[in-house]
Every structure is written in C-alpha cells, then in structure tokens.
Amino acid sequence: MNRTKAVEVAAELFLRQGYSYVSMDEVVRTSGVSKSNIYYHFKNKEELLQAVVQYWITQYESQLYLLLSQHERGVEERIYSFISMLSAGIEARNYEGSCPFITLYMQTPASAPGVKDSISRFFREMQPMVEKLLQQGLDRGEFRKEIEPQSASALFIAALEGSLVLAETARDTSVIEHSVRTFCQMLR
Numbered sequence: 001m002n003r004t005k006a007v008e009v010a011a012e013l014f015l016r017q018g019y020s021y022v023s024m025d026e027v028v029r030t031s032g033v034s035k036s037n038i039y040y041h042f043k044n045k046e047e048l049l050q051a052v053v054q055y056w057i058t059q060y061e062s063q064l065y066l067l068l069s070q071h072e073r074g075v076e077e078r079i080y081s082f083i084s085m086l087s088a089g090i091e092a093r094n095y096e097g098s099c100p101f102i103t104l105y106m107q108t109p110a111s112a113p114g115v116k117d118s119i120s121r122f123f124r125e126m127q128p129m130v131e132k133l134l135q136q137g138l139d140r141g142e143f144r145k146e147i148e149p150q151s152a153s154a155l156f157i158a159a160l161e162g163s164l165v166l167a168e169t170a171r172d173t174s175v176i177e178h179s180v181r182t183f184c185q186m187l188r
Contacts, residue, residue, distance in 0.1 A: 002033045002034075002037045002038075002041070003041045003051075005031050005032070005033055006027055006031045006033045006037075006038050006041065006042070006048070007048070007051045007052055007055050008031075008055070009027055009030050009031035009033075010022070010027050010031075010048050010049075010051075010052050011052045011055050011056065011100070012093070013026065013027065013030060014049070014052055014097075014103075014104060014107070015093060015096050015097030015100060015103055015104075016093070016094075016096045016097070018107055019045075019049060019104065019107040019108070019109075020107065020109070023045075024038065024039075024044075024045055024048070027048065046109070046111055046112035046115065049104070049108065049112055049115050050112065050114060050115050050118065052104065053101075053104055053115055053118050053119060053122075054118065056100040056101060056104070057118065057122050060122070060126075061122075061125075061129075063082055063085060064082070064126065064129045064130075064133075065129075067079070067081070067082055067133060068129065068132055068133055068136075071136070074137075074140070074142060075133055075134070075136050075137035075140065075142050075143075076137070076142060076184050078133065079133070079180060079184065080177075080180065083176055083177060083180050086164070086173075086176065087167075087173035087176055087177065090164070090167060090168070090173055090176075091173060095167070095168050095171045096168075097168075098164040098165060098167050098168035099161055099164040099165065099168075101119050101122060101123070102161060102164070102165065104119065105119045123157065126157060127150075127153050127154060127157060128153075130153035130156055130157060131149045131150055131152075131153040132149075133153075134147065134149040134152050134153055134156070134187070135149045137187065142187075142188070143187040143188060144187065144188065147187055152187065155183070156183055159179050159180075159183055160176070160179070160180065162179070163175050163176045163178075163179035163180070164176060166179075
C-alpha cells in the first residue's frame, strides 16, 4: 500500500515538475509515506523512477489487452475508446506529460539506463499489440485488404505519439482525436 502510494505520487510529481526537480523528501512529504518506508522499497530515486515507468507501462498495457479482447466491438470503436481514455488522463494531468513515456525518457539521467531500456521495450512490445488490433480490423472487413498491419501499426504509434506532444503544446486533446480519425479514414 505504501509502495503503491509513493509510486503514484512520484508519477504525478515527475510529470508535473520534472524528474530532476523532485526530491525523495518531496515524495515523502506529498505521499505521506514515511522516509524509512520509501527507502525500504527504493534504495534511490532511480529505482523509484523505474517503478514509476513500470506503473505507466502497466496502465497502458492493461488498456491495450482489454482492447484486444473486446471482439464484440469494432476495432475503430475500440481505438476511439482508448483515445478517449488517453485524452481524459491528459486533461486530468492538466496537459503535463501528455505521453508519460516520452516525458520520462527525456528526463531520465545517464545513471538510470535501465529506465530508458524499459521505455524502449514498452514501445517495441506495443507495436505487435497494435498490429494484432489492426489485423482484427482486417479480418472483420473494417479496413482495406491492402493494409499491412505491421507498417500501419508503426505509423499509428508514431502519429499517436506526435499528436500527444502536439496536444500538450496546444493544450487541446482534440488534436489526438483528429489524428486518430484521419488515420482510421486512411485504413478504410
């Protein structure tokens, strides 16, 4: 419970203030978890950052697995519900760290190469998941037969990540929706 609370608070602080500007003492103060308890779970801030990255990976992967399993819904409908979830999270964070992975990747110090490796692995593993989702759309006849799921999934992820950054700079999540709707139109 204390570990989870510390990770959730650190996740918010790192995105809002920047990893290098958040001290372990601030995580202690904001989370209400004792310093000894935090250091019991994390020997240093880099370990806490790794736990934060894993927290975000778990959040996103659970949503992606859910989308893959909802065979009764159309693929576009599932994609739009995922985008709605992303947009709601961005708005709840007041447009800070629209893509937690890119934000944290850029902030990761050289002393924590494992964090960057985890983020890179997440993106490598995300592509086959999106590819499966797009294949479901092909199998259901939702998308043109000429679509190559592997290439389309790479393009989708790149477009999504770009639109997340643009949404943060414009403080407008409709950028994400527009990008995804255009992508889906191109698939039909």
